Amino acid sequence: MIKQLAHVCIGAADLERTERFYVDLLGMELAFEFMRGGERIGFYLRAGGTSFIEVFAERESLKDGRASLKHFCLEVEDLDALTAKLTAQGVEVSAKKFGADNAWQAWITDPNGLRIELMQYTEGSAQFTGEEVALD
Numbered sequence: 585m586i587k588q589l590a591h592v593c594i595g596a597a598d599l600e601r602t603e604r605f606y607v608d609l610l611g612m613e614l615a616f617e618f619m620r621g622g623e624r625i626g627f628y629l630r631a632g633g634t635s636f637i638e639v640f641a642e643r644e645s646l647k648d649g650r651a652s653l654k655h656f657c658l659e660v661e662d663l664d665a666l667t668a669k670l671t672a673q674g675v676e677v678s679a680k681k682f683g684a685d686n687a688w689q690a691w692i693t694d695p696n697g698l699r700i701e702l703m704q705y706t707e708g709s710a711q712f713t714g715e716e717v718a719l720d
Contacts, residue, residue, distance in 0.1 A: 588633070588634070588635060589635050590634070590635065590636065591628070591631075591635065591636040591637060591638045592631075592636075592637050592638070592653065592656045593637075593638040593639075593640065594637065594638070594639055594640075594653065594694075594696065594698055595639075595640055595641075595642030595696065596626075596639050596640065596641060596642060596695070596696050597641075597642060597695075597696055598695060598696075599624065599625075599626070599627070599639065599641050601695045602639055602694065602695050602696060603627065603639075605694055605695050606629050606637065606639075606694070607629070609669070609670060609673055609675060610658070610666075610670075611666075612629045612630060612631065612637070613629065613630040614627055614628075614629060614630075615627070615628040615629060615630050615636060616628050618640070624641075625640060625641050626638065626639050626640035626641060627639050631658065632659065637656075642696075653698065654699070655691075655698070655699040655700060655701055656698075656700060656701070657700070657701040657702075657703050658700060658701070658702055658703070659703055659704070659705065660702050660703065660704050661704070662704070663680060663688050663689075663690060663702060663703075663704040664680070666702060667680065667690050667702070670692060675692055676692065676693070677690050677691070677692050678690050678691040678692070683703075684717045684718065684719055684720075685709055685710040685711065685717045686706055686708040686709045686710055686713075687703050687704065687705050687706060687709040687710075687711065688703065688704040688706070689701055689702065689703050689704075690702045
């Protein structure tokens with residue numbers, strides 16, 4: 585039985601730049617690092633509770649037909665405050681939108697080209713009500 589999302593794994597062309605993006609700009613916390621032969625090859629970021637983002641150095645692009653991650657979503661406490669902070673730091677942020685699921689959202693892209701949805705739930709969000717969501 586599924587308990588909750590444990591982690592999402594992403595590949596990073598530049599570990600340091602990726603860490604700065606998630607820790608310094610998004611305010612996430614470094615949980616631990618992966619080392620191999622004294623070299624840092626990846627790390628875990630806390631994404632709330634016991635959910636994490638796992639990041640590994642990716643030295644070459646994957647062209648072997650494996651599925652790619654389209655995006656992942658981070659629940660945020662104050663979407664307006666976070667988007668203002670990101671914009672002030674030069675991060676391109678989409679316009680804030682009220683989604684069909686009754687939650688506020690905006691989109692950013694990490695240094696590796698991975699799209700990230702930032703979501704602020706409302707009391708009426710389908711994630712809580714379980715109501716069907718009609719899409720255009």
